[in-house]
Amino acid sequence: MADANEANEGVRRRDFIHVAALSTAGVGAAASALPLVSQMAPSADVLAESTTDVDVSAIEAGQSIKTVFRKQPLFVKRLTPEEIAEANEVDVADLRDQESLTDRLGEGNEDILVTMGVCTHLGCVPLGAAEGENKGEYGGYFCPCHGSHYDTAGRIRKGPAPTNLVVPDFAFTSESVIRVG
Amino acid sequence: MSFAWAKPYEPQTGFTKWIDEKLPLPRLVYNAVGAGYPVPRNLNYMWNFGVLAGFCLMIQIVTGVILAMHYAANTEVAFATTEHIMRNVNSGWLMRYAHANGASFFFIVIYLHIFRGLFYSSYKAPREMIWLLGVVIFLLMMATAFMGYVLPWGQMSFWGAKVITGLFGAIPLVGESLQVWLVGGFAPDNAALNRFFSLHFLLPFVIAGVVILHIWALHIPGSSNPTGIEVKQESDTVPFHPYYTAKDGFGLGIFLLAFTFMVFFLPNMLGHPDNYIEANPLSTPALIVPEWYFLPFYAILRAFTDDLTIPFTGIVLIQAKLLGVIAMFGSILLWFFLPWLDKSPVRSGHYRPMFKKFFWFGFIPCMIALFIAGGAPAEQPYVLLSQIATAYYFLHFLVILPIVSQIEVPKPLPYSITESVLGSDDAAPGKTASSGAKGADDIGSLQPAE
Ligand code: HEM
Ligand code: FES
Numbered sequence: 001m002a003d004a005n006e007a008n009e010g011v012r013r014r015d016f017i018h019v020a021a022l023s024t025a026g027v028g029a030a031a032s033a034l035p036l037v038s039q040m041a042p043s044a045d046v047l048a049e050s051t052t053d054v055d056v057s058a059i060e061a062g063q064s065i066k067t068v069f070r071k072q073p074l075f076v077k078r079l080t081p082e083e084i085a086e087a088n089e090v091d092v093a094d095l096r097d098q099e100s101l102t103d104r105l106g107e108g109n110e111d112i113l114v115t116m117g118v119c120t121h122l123g124c125v126p127l128g129a130a131e132g133e134n135k136g137e138y139g140g141y142f143c144p145c146h147g148s149h150y151d152t153a154g155r156i157r158k159g160p161a162p163t164n165l166v167v168p169d170f171a172f173t174s175e176s177v178i179r180v181g
Numbered sequence: 182m183s184f185a186w187a188k189p190y191e192p193q194t195g196f197t198k199w200i201d202e203k204l205p206l207p208r209l210v211y212n213a214v215g216a217g218y219p220v221p222r223n224l225n226y227m228w229n230f231g232v233l234a235g236f237c238l239m240i241q242i243v244t245g246v247i248l249a250m251h252y253a254a255n256t257e258v259a260f261a262t263t264e265h266i267m268r269n270v271n272s273g274w275l276m277r278y279a280h281a282n283g284a285s286f287f288f289i290v291i292y293l294h295i296f297r298g299l300f301y302s303s304y305k306a307p308r309e310m311i312w313l314l315g316v317v318i319f320l321l322m323m324a325t326a327f328m329g330y331v332l333p334w335g336q337m338s339f340w341g342a343k344v345i346t347g348l349f350g351a352i353p354l355v356g357e358s359l360q361v362w363l364v365g366g367f368a369p370d371n372a373a374l375n376r377f378f379s380l381h382f383l384l385p386f387v388i389a390g391v392v393i394l395h396i397w398a399l400h401i402p403g404s405s406n407p408t409g410i411e412v413k414q415e416s417d418t419v420p421f422h423p424y425y426t427a428k429d430g431f432g433l434g435i436f437l438l439a440f441t442f443m444v445f446f447l448p449n450m451l452g453h454p455d456n457y458i459e460a461n462p463l464s465t466p467a468l469i470v471p472e473w474y475f476l477p478f479y480a481i482l483r484a485f486t487d488d489l490t491i492p493f494t495g496i497v498l499i500q501a502k503l504l505g506v507i508a509m510f511g512s513i514l515l516w517f518f519l520p521w522l523d524k525s526p527v528r529s530g531h532y533r534p535m536f537k538k539f540f541w542f543g544f545i546p547c548m549i550a551l552f553i554a555g556g557a558p559a560e561q562p563y564v565l566l567s568q569i570a571t572a573y574y575f576l577h578f579l580v581i582l583p584i585v586s587q588i589e590v591p592k593p594l595p596y597s598i599t600e601s602v603l604g605s606d607d608a609a610p611g612k613t614a615s616s617g618a619k620g621a622d623d624i625g626s627l628q629p630a631e
Contacts, residue, residue: 040376043372046365160486
């Protein structure tokens, strides 16, 4: 019995060294993979918080401007009463991405629609912000890439895009200026 | 590894003997593409495209390394350095046109190579591994070509990159973070351009490595052939050199005529004019189309316009965007299962009457429809066309092929390759197993194996 125990113990000690060595190597390999993976993520300069101020006073009803927010296009539009009425007519429950116009405009904002100009399908810039562009079947924006139609509130109505045009965080800093971001 | 009658390598001079002992590379070449590799005697021109694909890879590597000497991967200057290559660098225009058209020709060649495999069922045992490695090569090629197209930083470069990296955003939960991680920002920018350049430089060499495995796997059973029956005897084969080096050389000549014609006379025909406009993240081109060789897969991506919902409840199971992405990747990943989906014991389409009809009148028109729909705007009737063709595509591989392969009655096969070529199995000159008589006339060095 004593002999057998000793033999067992010998095996166990060897096993322990194997397991310990392999685990150390494994943890080391995993730890060194971490920077290899994380270097791909956005670098500090890209991440650096940025805000964009937009003067909305010059935008006439029915007009939009296209500007840039975090290197991506941003649409700022002053809705006409008809467009507002059209957006409010729809039953929110029927929508793919259920948001009312007020959800999207925010408190105390009656007609300034601020959305990213990035189609939520695969990221094209939808048409409709500039004069004479195709506004799609619902009178808002139309993405020519794969045919997504957005309504006057920038909500997805038809086509492959899964969600409404993204409304970034923004606030009025004065009567006429909004700060996005 | 090879057939028993393969001619062994015998170094003739003192120097080649010395090399053979230290590093038997000449022996490897001799047994792989020389007189020491017996190949079925009945291969037709569809068997040229493997060698041509290897040649295309070399064109891409040579012209690509040269382009990289003059190109700079920075969004500020990438477009300008590409134009610098075109206008200032000596022969730069030739290198760039050869590289851009080389990519197109690479895909033409690889598509014909794949269609050969599909028609003659080259993917069946014992050649499954060759096929699987081929699918890996094709996926790597697609990634390489996609990233290469981004490098000139034109409008199509930018928007192609945006749309394709946007695909990853469709993946539930992790999609958006994955997408940001892949491009290193919220939209493709300098970080993306740089990493694409790095990977575009690297991947062709990875492809070269997988090609070596592909050929290694090929040399275990040897090539299949248009009858699809296996080699039985020496009279079924001829040595690779000089027979197929000559045939491949002739094919290469034809290929080069077509290739140089495109490079010199129609260098921009397969490209898109919008890519001569510098990338503008604020303006999407009216119609984003990928390079022609991606059109069928792009059509499959766009075929899904409605979410998959539980009927009458409106509960979305899978969003249209994700469905399209799954179908697009699935359409290629499907090929990995082909050796097991097609259960027919007969390989060659020539002896499979029912399969042959579905191949020519179902599958080929379906691929043509996908090509057309992929290049058209996302409007009717093209959306419907892409939907029908996508449905048929999956039906063909997942339903038609497995069923047809089990119910069809194949035509009688010839006894041997020799019989199919010469009319009778006994007709080959010097048919007895140990003889090498057929090589004796013009290639004096050909000796019997033993
Ligand atoms: C599998 C092989 C390869 C394929 C399919 C491929 C494909 C492509 C494509 C489609 C382009 C865009 C051409 C254009 O629009 O002008 C491109 C550009 C480029 N490729 Fe490749 N390539 C391959 C191998 C390589 C290699 C091995 C290198 C370098 C080591 C390289 C370096 C470049 C460079 C510097 C550019 C940018 C210049 C330009 O756009 O003309 N490529 N590649
Ligand atoms: S990117 Fe807008 S519809 Fe596809």
